[in-house]
Amino acid sequence: MDLPPAPNGLYNRWNLALHWGNCSGPNCHVRNNLLKCGACRAVYYCGGAHQRAHRPQHKSSCNLIKNARAQLAQEEAALRARPGDMFLEANPFETARGSFWRFTPTRPYMQARFDLISTLLNIKTGAAVEEALEHSLDMLQLNPGDNQGIRSHVPALYLRLGRDQEAYDFIKWYGTIGAQSGYEWGNPESPFLNLHDEDVFEPLGGIAKALFDLSIIVSLVNVKVRLLLDIRGLEKEFNKPAKRNTSYEKKMEWVRENATCDVLYKRRDIVERTEWTDLVAALESQAKEVFDRVEGRNKHYWPALRSPELHAAAIPTAYSPGSPEEVKLVFRNTWYSWAECPPAHELVKSWHAA
Known part of the structure; x- marks a missing residue:
């Protein structure tokens, strides 16, 4: 394989459809000596000719990101220069970390950062998605209570980047520790997103039922489906x-060439087996259990996934749980994590059609 590994040392991201590591110019596959767009810093080019050729398609998103970066820089500078007073202590990035949103003066900054994430996600490149994820995770550390609904799109961003293990760790945290009735969201000493390398093969237990955020439940289906497909392929x-x-x-050569998720890279005990029938059956049962949980939460989601052209441009509005309006937001949070992994998308479509 002549493709470079991902920053985490894995190759699986190259089996996903997100544009990674090459020039964004028309039909260009150059990977070496790329130059970053100086305005948006989210796309790369092999040279000025391809940057100019791509400019008509890139200009609108580029300007939105450039302006969003400028607004965020302005809000951050103002917040860092703000003297402490009765409304907010000085140096809030340290003194208010963990309960940021509770202080009204921080909100313009948080909104500006949220707006930058939104503009970055208009660009379908690995660099844009990675940066959006980094901003999202830092905003959650600033404000674990998450008044802006950041958590809803994080698992799907992990999936788009081929970081399925981290997606599962994130989801499990919200379905276990974060679901506890006595969890102290306003206490910066409370453990937050502290689960790592959890067993993606494990039975669901009460995780699926403890989750209420539909976007996160959908991403749990995606995690299990991708792993199911990898184990099916390994078995075949x-x-x-x-x-x-x-x-x-x-066997690991096959994993590097074909796996869509990163889970098997750390699971030698699974890869070196000679029989996977029980795992295939267990994963299919788990995936279908969460698939049914999505159906129970909102019967409109799976039909939307079968007709993406009807929902791709839908603008989220106020909604009630289970409504078609809820799907507009959930679709926006999750659609590309399906579209960029066609085998997973096709499998869940077949389940809905059955």
Whole structure:
């Protein structure tokens, strides 16, 4: 394989459709010596000719991001220069971290940062999605109570980046620790997003039922479906008579070439098995359980996924749980994590059609 690994050392992101690591110019696949767009800093080019050729398509989003960056810089400078008073202590990025939104003077900054995330996500590049995720996670650390609904799109951003393990850790935290009735959201000492390398193969237990945010539940389906597809592929490849005694190293070559999620990179115990039938059955059962949970929460979501052209441009509005209006927001949060992994998208469409 001549593709470079992702920053986390894994190759799986190259099996996803998000535009990664090459020039954004027309039909250009150059990967070396790329130059970042100086205005938006979210797309790359091999040179000025392709930057100019792409400018008509890029100009609108580029200007939106440029302006959003300028607004955020202005709000951050004002907040850092603000003297402490009865409304907010000085140096709020340290003194108010953990309960940022509670102080009214911080809100213009938080809104400006949210707006930058929104503009970044208009661009379908890995650099834009990574930056949007970084902003989102830092905003959650500033304000774990999340008055802006940041948490809703985070798992799907992880999935778009091929970071399925982290998506699952995030989801499990909200379905376990964050779902506890006595959790102190306003206490900066409370453990927050502190789960790492959780077992993605594990039974759901009460996680799916504890989650209420529909976008997060949908992403849990996606996590389980992608892993199911990877294990099915592994089973199909190495159940061939000539390959049943294949070494772990050879199996990992297949994983690097074909896996869509990153989970198997740390699961030697799974990869080196010679039989995966039980895992396939368990993962399919888990995925369908959460699939049904989505259906129970909002019967309009899976039909929307089957007809994306009817929902891609829909503008989210006020909604009640279970309504078609809720799907507008959830679709916006989750659609690209399906579209950029066609096998997962096709599988859930087949389940809805059944």
